Amino acid sequence: MRRYPRWPIHLALLAASFIMLVPFYWVLKTSVSGENIFSYPPNIIPRDPNPFYYVDVWYAIPFARFFLNSVVVSTMTVVANVVLNAMAGYSLTQNFFGKNMVMMLFLSCMMIPFQATIIPAYLITGKLGLLDSYLGLALPMFSTIICIFVFKASFDAVPRSLIDAARIDGLSEWRIIWKIMMPLAKGAIATNVILAFIWSWNNFMWPLISTRSIDMQTLPLGLARFLSYQEDTTGALYAFCIMVLAPSLLLFLLAQKEFVQGLTSGATKG
Amino acid sequence: MTDSDEDFTRPKWPRLLSNRFVVVPALLLVLTAGWNAWVVTHDHGIVAGRVLDASGTPVEGAEVKLWVFNFTTFVVKATTTSRPDGSFEFANNPSHNIQVSAEKPGKGRSARVAIRLYFASEDFVLKDPLRLTDGT
Numbered sequence: 001m002r003r004y005p006r007w008p009i010h011l012a013l014l015a016a017s018f019i020m021l022v023p024f025y026w027v028l029k030t031s032v033s034g035e036n037i038f039s040y041p042p043n044i045i046p047r048d049p050n051p052f053y054y055v056d057v058w059y060a061i062p063f064a065r066f067f068l069n070s071v072v073v074s075t076m077t078v079v080a081n082v083v084l085n086a087m088a089g090y091s092l093t094q095n096f097f098g099k100n101m102v103m104m105l106f107l108s109c110m111m112i113p114f115q116a117t118i119i120p121a122y123l124i125t126g127k128l129g130l131l132d133s134y135l136g137l138a139l140p141m142f143s144t145i146i147c148i149f150v151f152k153a154s155f156d157a158v159p160r161s162l163i164d165a166a167r168i169d170g171l172s173e174w175r176i177i178w179k180i181m182m183p184l185a186k187g188a189i190a191t192n193v194i195l196a197f198i199w200s201w202n203n204f205m206w207p208l209i210s211t212r213s214i215d216m217q218t219l220p221l222g223l224a225r226f227l228s229y230q231e232d233t234t235g236a237l238y239a240f241c242i243m244v245l246a247p248s249l250l251l252f253l254l255a256q257k258e259f260v261q262g263l264t265s266g267a268t269k270g
Numbered sequence: 271m272t273d274s275d276e277d278f279t280r281p282k283w284p285r286l287l288s289n290r291f292v293v294v295p296a297l298l299l300v301l302t303a304g305w306n307a308w309v310v311t312h313d314h315g316i317v318a319g320r321v322l323d324a325s326g327t328p329v330e331g332a333e334v335k336l337w338v339f340n341f342t343t344f345v346v347k348a349t350t351t352s353r354p355d356g357s358f359e360f361a362n363n364p365s366h367n368i369q370v371s372a373e374k375p376g377k378g379r380s381a382r383v384a385i386r387l388y389f390a391s392e393d394f395v396l397k398d399p400l401r402l403t404d405g406t
Binding site: 050056229254255 | 291341367387388
């Protein structure tokens with residue numbers, strides 16, 4: 001079999017990576033140099049790099065409090081997503097009356113944008129007395145349909161014989177999910193963790209509506225507050241972006257293997 | 271050794287502890303704790319330096335001002351007077367973005383020196399003295 005040279009592919013990938021990484025580099029560079037984005041000619045290497053724009057951000061708003069709020073809400077969202085989506089995904093691998101109808105309902109619900117459900121979500125959260133609380137902030141993101149299907153695809157790849165054997169051994173459905181299915185669905189768990197984390201971490205609209213006190217605001221709201229405080233925001237704004245981006249970037253880098261596995265699991269049969 | 275040849279007699283905890291999901295957060299925790307320890311031991315708000323005249327002689331009795339950034343502009347937060355050897359010291363500086371200037375009638379005034387600190391109230395000693403010029 002003839003082997004084609006690989007360098008053209010590597011070259012193309014390098015070019016694509018470069019195009020995608022340049023904006024990240026520019027944000028990082030501006031965050032340590034404060035260089036005006038309109039300055040010409042632009043400096044590729046930052047001049048007099050310093051960390052003081054990060055210090056400005058830290059003290060301009062209650063960054064630590066906003067960060068803590070984001071971490072708490074994201075953690076609650078991630079845990080709830082993994083548990084609830086796994087349960088829903090497992091149920092969709094079973095045969096029951098109206099299963100196709102439920103699947104159609106899920107798929108059709110995916111077409112409804114979150115903005116359209118904000119008012120009912122607000123009213124329900126208000127009736128539950130959860131406005132301006134961590135639980136209220138996380139509640140609408142406790143389960144996502146896409147992640148349910150990620151779990152379903154992963155569970156579908158598990159041989160039926162394994163589940164049957166577990167049932168014969170006397171395991172309940174709960175224990176089948178947690179003891180048999182979940183250890184075999186690490187990729188799906190990682191995908192759920194990362195997607196739920198990113199969606200929760202970047203969410204702006206829901207925290208804006210459901211929080212009243214400054215103490216309960218999250219980082220995206222902090223960014224808006226920060227922009228209203230500062231006049232010259234070039235360096236500090238970019239530093240803020242890096243500080244908001246860093247945790248999700250770290251999480252992705254830590255779990256990228258599982259993330260890619262989760263996206264591709266169930267893509268092939270057999 | 272392949273996965274199927276796993277040695278079950280060995281304890282699992284060393285492998286769990288060397289997991290990247292444990293090592294990276296632990297490293298971050300250590301760095302944060304170290305940084306906080308440094309901050310706690312160096313946040314007395316002391317800003318110190320010296321005042322010299324144009325010929326390099328220490329100036330006694332110069333009025334030294336501490337300016338603190340207040341959203342859009344710098345405002346005077348504290349004032350002190352230089353000692354016989356020209357040294358001065360502010361205590362309880364609350365900010366991370368400050369300026370220092372000195373002035374004495376007959377000797378002149380210094381330029382405002384901008385100081386950026388790594389955290390609010392960080393102890394800081396000016397490397398270059400404040401030089402009074404244009405005293406006439």
